[in-house]
Amino acid sequence: MFTDFRSKLRSTIMDFYKRALALREETISHRRWLHSNAEVGLHMPKGQTYVMEQLRGYGLDPHPCGHGVIAELGQEGGRTILLRADMDALPMPEESGESFSCPTGTEAHTCGHDFHAAMLLTAAKILKENESMLSGRVRFMFQPAEETFEGAKDMLANGVLEGVDAALAYHVGPGRMPVGLFMYNSGGTMMYSVDGFRITIHGRGAHGAYPHSSIDPINIGVHVYLALESLIAREADPGKACVLTIGNFSAGSAPNIIPDTAVLQGTLRTNDSASRGKLVRRLKEVVHKTTEAFGGSAEVEMISEVPPLVCDPVMTDEMVSYMEELPIPGLTPVPDTSASASEDFATIAERVPSVFMYLSAGYMDERGDVPAHNPKVQFNEEVCPIGSACLAHCAVRWLEDHQ
Numbered sequence: 396m397f398t399d400f401r402s403k404l405r406s407t408i409m410d411f412y413k414r415a416l417a418l419r420e421e422t423i424s425h426r427r428w429l430h431s432n433a434e435v436g437l438h439m440p441k442g443q444t445y446v447m448e449q450l451r452g453y454g455l456d457p458h459p460c461g462h463g464v465i466a467e468l469g470q471e472g473g474r475t476i477l478l479r480a481d482m483d484a485l486p487m488p489e490e491s492g493e494s495f496s497c498p499t500g501t502e503a504h505t506c507g508h509d510f511h512a513a514m515l516l517t518a519a520k521i522l523k524e525n526e527s528m529l530s531g532r533v534r535f536m537f538q539p540a541e542e543t544f545e546g547a548k549d550m551l552a553n554g555v556l557e558g559v560d561a562a563l564a565y566h567v568g569p570g571r572m573p574v575g576l577f578m579y580n581s582g583g584t585m586m587y588s589v590d591g592f593r594i595t596i597h598g599r600g601a602h603g604a605y606p607h608s609s610i611d612p613i614n615i616g617v618h619v620y621l622a623l624e625s626l627i628a629r630e631a632d633p634g635k636a637c638v639l640t641i642g643n644f645s646a647g648s649a650p651n652i653i654p655d656t657a658v659l660q661g662t663l664r665t666n667d668s669a670s671r672g673k674l675v676r677r678l679k680e681v682v683h684k685t686t687e688a689f690g691g692s693a694e695v696e697m698i699s700e701v702p703p704l705v706c707d708p709v710m711t712d713e714m715v716s717y718m719e720e721l722p723i724p725g726l727t728p729v730p731d732t733s734a735s736a737s738e739d740f741a742t743i744a745e746r747v748p749s750v751f752m753y754l755s756a757g758y759m760d761e762r763g764d765v766p767a768h769n770p771k772v773q774f775n776e777e778v779c780p781i782g783s784a785c786l787a788h789c790a791v792r793w794l795e796d797h798q
Contacts, residue, residue, distance in 0.1 A: 411521060411791075412721055415784035418517050422779040425449065425513035427495040433484035433502035433509070437462040437540040437549060442482050446512065446537050453520045455535075461553035463546060464537040468523055473531025474797050476790050477555070477562040477747075478518060479740060480511035481541035490770040505772050507567040507756060512537055514565070514782035521787040531794040534559060544589065544699035547739040551746075560797070561710060562749040563789055564740050565782055567756035567774055571763030574777045575725030576755035577718060577785075578732035581711035584666035584703045585751055587636065589737035590675050591698035594619065594659040594682055598691045603651035612657035613646045615689045619659065620644070622685045626677055635667040637674060638735060664735060666703055704741035707748035710793075714750045717792040718785055726781070754778050754785075 415422075432441045443464055450457040450466045457466035469475075489496045489503035497503050519535050536555055540546030556562075568578070579585070596616050601609030620641055631637035639661065646657035663678060665671045679695050686693040715728055732753060740751050756778040757763045765772045 411788045412723055412780070412784040414521050414524070415517065415780035415787070418520065418783065419780045422513050422517040422783055423776050425516050426509050426776065426779065429482065429509035429512055430493070430504045431495045431497055433497040433499070433504050435484050435486045435502050436543055437545055439483060439539045442512070442539070446482070446516065449516050450519060450535070453523045455519060455523060460536075460555050461549040462539045463550045463555070465534060465555060466519065467532055467534045468519075468526050469529040469532035469794075471532070473529075473794060474560040475532040475534055475558050476793050477534045477536055477559045477743070478515055478786050478790060479536040479538060479562060479564040479743065480515035481508045481538045481546060482512035483508055483539045483542055483546065485542055485768060488770050491773050492771075493773065503770060505769060506542065506767050507569070507774050508541065510567045510756065510774060510778065510782065511565065514779055515786060517779070517783035518786035518790075521783065522790065525791070529791060529794055530798050533790045533794075541739055544591070544701050544737070544739045547742045551742060556743065556746055559747055561793065562743050562747055563714065563786070564749075564751050565754050565785065566738070566751070567778055567782070568753045569763065569765065569767055569772050569774050570755070570757040571759060572755045572757040573725060573759060574755055574757065574775050575723065575781065576727050576729050578729040578753040578755070579711055579715060579750070580706060580732050581708045581715070581730065583705075583731070584733055585706050586704035586733070586738045586741065587638070587664040587666050587735045588668070588671045588703040588741070589699055589701045590663045590671070592661060592663070592678065593696045593698055595694045595696070596657045596659070596686055596691055597693065598655060598657070600655040601653045603653055606653060609653040610690045611653050612655065612691060613653070615686055615691045616644060616646065616657040616659055618689065619682055619685050619693075622681045623678065626674065626681055630677060631674060632667070632670055635665060635670045636735065637663075637665045637670055639663050664737060666733065668703060671703070701737050701739050702741045702745055704738050704744055704751055706744060706750050710748045711750050713793065713796065714752070714789050717789045720792070721784060721788055723781055723784065754782055
């Protein structure tokens with residue numbers, strides 16, 4: 396009986412990957428449409444409409460969830476696994492040279508989210524075709540605004556996780572590496588937290604010839620900057636990864652006027668929740684105390700608050716074993732992966748057991764030398780059937796094992 400089950404399972408596995416290969420051009424077509432029609436932020440009317448039209452064509456009943464889209468299929472009475480794909484682009488020009496580049500000059504899919512949505516669409520089609528074999532339900536989450544860390548929060552507030560028992564997401568990665576690698580972390584932090592902040596320093600403006608009449612917010616801002624650098628150098632645990640970056644410092648409009656205000660914007664990232672809590676608290680204290688010492692005042696606004704992405708270790712090991720069942724040439728596990736970038740999928744992983752993995756979408760030639768978020772980056776479309784097959788297969792197998 397066990398042998399019969401394994402034989403049937405192997406046949407199903409072969410069919411999933413075979414079906415994903417048969418749908419390769421359709422998946423690539425989805426990807427290229429999304430790529431050419433790139434949208435940023437929460438409001439993605441073209442992408443939302445496109446995704447819902449495709450899902451309806453596959454026989455699903457999608458509907459908006461906040462600014463995103465969800466759909467569901469399967470059998471009642473079992474557990475529910477969420478498959479998530481972000482679909483937003485970045486506010487930048489594209490210089491990839493691809494024939495399907497976004498023509499606007501102000502939006503570009505330089506992080507690969509067009510792949511995520513395209514692969515999930517095809518996985519939804521495959522699972523709909525095999526709906527009778529599911530031992531529970533699969534919910535599809537098409538999310539906007541990952542890049543601004545607003546999308547997951549928006550969809551969580553609108554009930555995307557109601558009734559969900561587990562979640563899975565993939566992210567493609569460019570680089571000089573072959574297609575087929577899948578990168579994961581079952582024992583530590585997969586991606587760092589991010590706390591984005593805006594510091595507004597209030598002083599008193601004056602003529603540049605009379606600085607003694609002012610409370611110079613630029614001078615205060617410089618001291619705040621240096622104090623925050625010392626915060627990392629002297630208060631962060633050297634055994635933990637902590638990165639603080641000030642990416643914007645703006646003040647004034649003329650060389651002979653001391654302005655009233657100065658603004659510093661930046662991010663604080665760490666791979667440790669305890670360090671994160673301490674450093675965010677101390678950042679606020681340092682800003683206020685330093686500013687007060689020079690006679691000014693300050694406001695600290697937290698723009699984004701995303702925890703470290705820590706995957707469920709048991710579920711991660713399960714997903715790795717399911718993926719290794721697939722007869723995909725060159726599919727190779729890369730454990731213990733950790734990245735200092737951040738992902739708002741972490742807010743989902745805080746609430747339900749979750750797994751997040753990278754799928755390599757690189758090239759072994761010069762095209763692999765350009766990183767993500769670069770206007771010239773290119774991604775390898777041969778990853779498309781791999782992602783679609785893995786999403787569908789892992790959902791089926793997880794539901795089978797958790798009846």
